[in-house]
Amino acid sequence: MALSLSTKLGLGIVVAGAIAFLVLSDTGEGVLEYVYVEKVVEAPERYEGRTIKVHGIVVKGTIQKARGSTGDYRFTVEHEGKQLKVHYTNIPPDTFQEEGEVILTGRLVGDTFESDDMSAKCPSKYEEQQTIDQDRKT
Amino acid sequence: MALSTLGTASVLLLFLLAVATLCLSAVGATRRSERLVEASVQGMHAVFGVAVFASMLLVYAFLSADLTIQYVQANSHPAMPIFYKVTAFWGSLDGSLLFWVLLLSGFSSLSIRANRVRHRELIPHAVATLAIILAFFAGLLVFLKNPFEPFSVLAPEAITTGKGLNPLLQNPYMIFHPPALYLGMVSMAVPYAFGMAALVTGQVDSRWQNSVRRWVLFAWLFLSIGLILGGLWAYEELGWGGYWAWDPVENAGLLPWFTCTAFLHSIMVQERRGMLRIWNILLVIFTFFLTIFGTFLTRSGVVQSVHAFGEDPLLAWSFGMFMIVIVVGSGALLIWRRPLLKARSELESVLSREFAFLVNNWLFLSCSIFVAIITIYPTLTDLEGFRSFHNAYLHPIFKLFDSEAKELTGRITIGPAFYNHYMVPIGLALMLLTGIGPLVAWRKTSGSALVKQFTFPMVMGIAGLLLAALLTPIVQWTHLDSVLEAQGLSLWSARLQSVRSWTGLAGFSLCAFTAATIAQEFYRGVKVRMKGGRRGVVEAFVGLVVKARRRYGGYIVHLGVVLMFFGFAGNAYKIERKVGVYPGDEVQLGEHYTVIYEGAHATQDWQKDMLTVELTAYDDDDALRTMREEAKAAGNEPLPPAKRYGGKIGTLTPGKWWYYQLPEQPTTEVSRLMLPAGDIYASIADVDMTTGWTRLNLYYNPLVNWVWIGFSVLLIGGVICLGTRKGDAEGAAN
Numbered sequence: 001m002a003l004s005l006s007t008k009l010g011l012g013i014v015v016a017g018a019i020a021f022l023v024l025s026d027t028g029e030g031v032l033e034y035v036y037v038e039k040v041v042e043a044p045e046r047y048e049g050r051t052i053k054v055h056g057i058v059v060k061g062t063i064q065k066a067r068g069s070t071g072d073y074r075f076t077v078e079h080e081g082k083q084l085k086v087h088y089t090n091i092p093p094d095t096f097q098e099e100g101e102v103i104l105t106g107r108l109v110g111d112t113f114e115s116d117d118m119s120a121k122c123p124s125k126y127e128e129q130q131t132i133d134q135d136r137k138t
Numbered sequence: 139m140a141l142s143t144l145g146t147a148s149v150l151l152l153f154l155l156a157v158a159t160l161c162l163s164a165v166g167a168t169r170r171s172e173r174l175v176e177a178s179v180q181g182m183h184a185v186f187g188v189a190v191f192a193s194m195l196l197v198y199a200f201l202s203a204d205l206t207i208q209y210v211q212a213n214s215h216p217a218m219p220i221f222y223k224v225t226a227f228w229g230s231l232d233g234s235l236l237f238w239v240l241l242l243s244g245f246s247s248l249s250i251r252a253n254r255v256r257h258r259e260l261i262p263h264a265v266a267t268l269a270i271i272l273a274f275f276a277g278l279l280v281f282l283k284n285p286f287e288p289f290s291v292l293a294p295e296a297i298t299t300g301k302g303l304n305p306l307l308q309n310p311y312m313i314f315h316p317p318a319l320y321l322g323m324v325s326m327a328v329p330y331a332f333g334m335a336a337l338v339t340g341q342v343d344s345r346w347q348n349s350v351r352r353w354v355l356f357a358w359l360f361l362s363i364g365l366i367l368g369g370l371w372a373y374e375e376l377g378w379g380g381y382w383a384w385d386p387v388e389n390a391g392l393l394p395w396f397t398c399t400a401f402l403h404s405i406m407v408q409e410r411r412g413m414l415r416i417w418n419i420l421l422v423i424f425t426f427f428l429t430i431f432g433t434f435l436t437r438s439g440v441v442q443s444v445h446a447f448g449e450d451p452l453l454a455w456s457f458g459m460f461m462i463v464i465v466v467g468s469g470a471l472l473i474w475r476r477p478l479l480k481a482r483s484e485l486e487s488v489l490s491r492e493f494a495f496l497v498n499n500w501l502f503l504s505c506s507i508f509v510a511i512i513t514i515y516p517t518l519t520d521l522e523g524f525r526s527f528h529n530a531y532l533h534p535i536f537k538l539f540d541s542e543a544k545e546l547t548g549r550i551t552i553g554p555a556f557y558n559h560y561m562v563p564i565g566l567a568l569m570l571l572t573g574i575g576p577l578v579a580w581r582k583t584s585g586s587a588l589v590k591q592f593t594f595p596m597v598m599g600i601a602g603l604l605l606a607a608l609l610t611p612i613v614q615w616t617h618l619d620s621v622l623e624a625q626g627l628s629l630w631s632a633r634l635q636s637v638r639s640w641t642g643l644a645g646f647s648l649c650a651f652t653a654a655t656i657a658q659e660f661y662r663g664v665k666v667r668m669k670g671g672r673r674g675v676v677e678a679f680v681g682l683v684v685k686a687r688r689r690y691g692g693y694i695v696h697l698g699v700v701l702m703f704f705g706f707a708g709n710a711y712k713i714e715r716k717v718g719v720y721p722g723d724e725v726q727l728g729e730h731y732t733v734i735y736e737g738a739h740a741t742q743d744w745q746k747d748m749l750t751v752e753l754t755a756y757d758d759d760d761a762l763r764t765m766r767e768e769a770k771a772a773g774n775e776p777l778p779p780a781k782r783y784g785g786k787i788g789t790l791t792p793g794k795w796w797y798y799q800l801p802e803q804p805t806t807e808v809s810r811l812m813l814p815a816g817d818i819y820a821s822i823a824d825v826d827m828t829t830g831w832t833r834l835n836l837y838y839n840p841l842v843n844w845v846w847i848g849f850s851v852l853l854i855g856g857v858i859c860l861g862t863r864k865g866d867a868e869g870a871a872n
Contacts, residue, residue, distance in 0.1 A: 002484045011488070022560055023539050030555030034516070035548050046547075053551050091716060091823030091833050095803055 602650025
C-alpha cells in the first residue's frame with residue numbers, strides 16, 4: 001500500500017512551506033557585488049552607498065599607516081589604469097603589501113572607498129595559499 | 139639518465155599502461171575472453187607498480203634536491219624539515235595529480251583483487267571504468283602537468299635554491315589533511331566502477347553493493363578526517379577564530395561527503411526493503427561526479443579561494459569534458475537499465491524507518507545541490523551570457539520573493555552568512571532525524587510503540603531546551619530587547635527574531651533528544667543481553683557492539699555527531715573583540731574574562747624572526763568590573779587591576795613569524811587557552827615595537843572543543859562499522 005494522496009499533499013505542503021520560510025527570511029546577507037577598480041571609477045554613481053567588493057592592485061608608495069590605537073590605513077588601488085583611494089579601518093591580512101592584489105569589502109563615500117574588510121593575494125608566484133581570507137566568518 | 143627524463147618516461151608508461159588495460163578489459167568483456175580479462179587485471183596491478191615507481195622518483199628528487207626539475211625547484215627549500223620535503227610531493231598541483239594517480243591505482247588494484255573471485259562477471263567492466271579514470275589523470279600528467287618537467291634551457295648557474303613549501307602549510311595537520319581528503323575522494327571511484335559494472339552486466343541486485351559498502355564507508359571516514367583536519371588547521375593557523383567558512387574548496391570536500399552519507403543510510407533501505415534501487419546507484423554516480431567536480435574546483439582556478447592552485451583554462455576544459463563524459467555515460471547506462479531497477483516494495487507509512495531514511499536522503503542531497511550551486515554561482519556571474527540568462531529568467535523569480543532583488547550587472551560574491559542561513563536549519567533538521575530514525579520501526583510504527591519509544595527522548599529534549607535557555611548567555615536577548623522595544627516590538631517577537639540564539643537553543647535541545655535516543659537504544663540492547671546470558675553490564679555492552687557492529691557502530695557515529703553539534707551550537711554564543719592596545723591595557727571578553735596585555739618581545743631562530751605578545755587571561759565578572767568603573771568614576775587612580783580580584787587562568791602568547799625564505803609573507807601564530815567551557819583564542823594583526831601598541835584579535839569560542847571530541851567519537855564508531863563481518867547486514871537493518 002502506497003502513501004495516500006492526502007499524506008502526499010501534506011508532505012508537499014510541509015516541504016514547500018519550509019523552502020518558502022527559508023527563502024523569505026533570507027535577507028541577502030553575505031551576497032555582494034564584486035567589481036574591479038575601473039568599473040567603480042567609471043560609474044561611481046551606480047555603486048555609491050552600497051556595500052560591494054572591489055578588486056585591484058595596491059599602488060606602490062601609497063600606503064600610509066596611522067600609528068596608535070586608531071590604527072588605520074590609507075592607500076590607492078589600481079586596475080586597468082584607473083585608480084581609487086581607499087580608507088581601510090581594520091586589521092589587514094598578513095599578505096597585504098605594495099603591488100599586491102587586494103579584494104576590499106566596503107562602500108564608496110565620495111571619491112574614497114571606505115573598507116573594513118580585505119583579502120590579499122601575495123604577489124610572489126606562490127601557487128597554493130595565495131589569499132588569506134579575512135572575511136571568513138560573519 | 140637524468141632524473142627528469144626517467145620520471146617523464148615513467149609517467150608516459152603509466153598513461154600507456156592505463157590505456158592498454160582499458161583496451162584489454164573492453165575487448166576481453168565483449169569477447170568473453172578469460173585470458174584477456176586476466177591480462178587486464180594484471181595490467182591494473184602494473185599501473186599501480188609504475189605509479190609507485192614514479193612517486194618514489196619524485197620523493198627522491200625532493201630529498202636529493204634535484205633543482206633541474208621545475209616542480210622540485212618551486213616547492214623545495216634546503217631549510218625545510220625532511221618531513222615536509224616528503225609531503226611537498228603532493229603540496230602543489232602537478233605532484234598532487236601524481237599522488238591522485240598513485241592512490242587511485244592502488245585502490246583499483248586492491249578492489250579488483252578482493253572481488254576477483256566473488257564477482258567475476260563484474261571485474262572486466264570495473265577494470266575498464268577504473269582504467270578510463272586512470273587514463274584521464276595519467277593523461278593530465280603526460281600532456282599538461284608533468285611533475286618531472288625539467289627547465290627548458292639548462293643553465294645550472296641560473297637555477298637558484300627552491301622556494302619551499304609555504305610556511306603556513308608547514309603544520310602537522312597539513313601533513314595528514316590533504317592525503318586524508320585525497321584518500322576519501324579517490325576511493326569513491328571504486329564504488330562507482332562497480333556500480334557501472336553492475337549496470338553494464340545487468341546484475342543490479344544488492345551484491346555489487348555488498349562489495350562496495352565498505353569502500354564507501356572507508357571513503358566516508360577519510361573524507362571526514364580530511365575535512366576535520368582542514369578545520370583544525372584553519373582554526374590553529376589562520377587566526378580568524380573559526381574552523382569553517384564555506385570556502386569553495388572546503389565545499390569541494392563537503393559535497394561528496396553529503397551524498398556519501400546519504401548513500402550509507404539509503405543502502406540500508408535497499409537491503410531491508412528492496413526500495414530506492416535507482417536512487418542508490420544515482421547516489422554513487424553523483425558522489426563520484428562530485429569528487430571530480432571538487433578536484434576541478436580546486437585545480438582549475440575557476441573559483442577564487444584560499445586553496446586555489448592558480449588559473450589554468452586548459453585544465454579546466456579537460457575536467458569539464460571528463461565531467462560531461464561521466465554524466466552522459468552513467469546517465470545513459472542508468473536509463474538503459476531502469477527496468478531492472480524497479481522497487482520491490484512501496485512506502486507504507488510516514489511513521490516508518492524507511493521514510494526517515496528517505497527524508498534524510500532528500501536533505502543531504504539538497505545540501506549538496508545547494509552548496510554546489512552556490513559555490514559555482516559567483517563564477518557563473520562573471521560570464522556575460524549567464525548574466526543575461528539570470529536577468530531574463532531567474533531574476534523575475536527572485537523578484538517574487540524579494541521586491542528589491544537587483545539585476546546582475548557584474549560578478550557577485552557569496553559569503554558564509556548566506557550559506558549559514560540555509561544550512562543551519564537543514565543541519566538542525568538532520569539532527570532531529572538522527573534522533574527520530576532509530577525510534578520508528580520499518581514499514582510502520584503503531585501508536586503504542588510511538589509512545590513507548592518517544593517518551594524518554596522527548597522529555598530529555600524538552601529538559602535540554604529548558605536547561606539551555608537557563609544556562610546560555612542572554613546577552614543577545616537583553617540587548618535585543620532594548621533595541622526592539624525602542625522600535626515598539628514586543629518581547630516575544632524580539633526573541634523570535636534573535637535567530638542566533640534560536641538556532642543555539644534548538645541545537646542544544648535536539649542534541650539532548652538525539653543523545654537520549656541513542657542512550658535508550660543502548661540501554662535496551664544491554665538489558666536484553668544481560669537477561670539473556672546473565673552477563674555483567676560491561677560484558678553485555680561489548681557483546682552488543684561486537685554482535686551488531688553496523689548498528690551500534692552507527693549509533694556511536696551518531697553520538698559523535700551529537701557532540702559535534704553541541705560544539706556547533708556553542709558557535710551561536712561566540713564573542714569576538716578586535717582592539718588596539720598598549721602594554722598594561724585590559725580587554726573584556728564576554729561576561730567572565732578579562733585579558734591583560736603584558737608586553738611584546740622579539741626573538742629569532744635559524745628559520746625565522748619571531749614576534750611574540752604576552753597576554754594574561756583572568757577570571758572576571760561584571761561585579762568586579764563595576765568596582766573598577768566606580769573607582770574610575772570616583773577618580774581613584776590608579777585603578778585596581780583585574781588580577782587583584784579574579785583568578786589568573788593562564789597566559790596567551792600569540793605571535794607573528796617571518797620566515798627567512800619568505801620574509802614578505804609573515805605567518806600568524808595563534809595562541810589559545812583550552813577551558814572546559816570553551817577556548818580563549820588570540821591572534822595579533824599588527825605590532826608597533828617602539829610603543830608596544832598591538833592590534834589584537836580576541837575570541838571566546840564556547841564549547842568549540844566538543845567539535846574535536848565529537849569527531850573522535852565519530853571516528854571510533856566509524857572504525858567499528860568498518861570492521862563488519864559477513865552476515866552482519868541483518869543486525870544493521872534491525
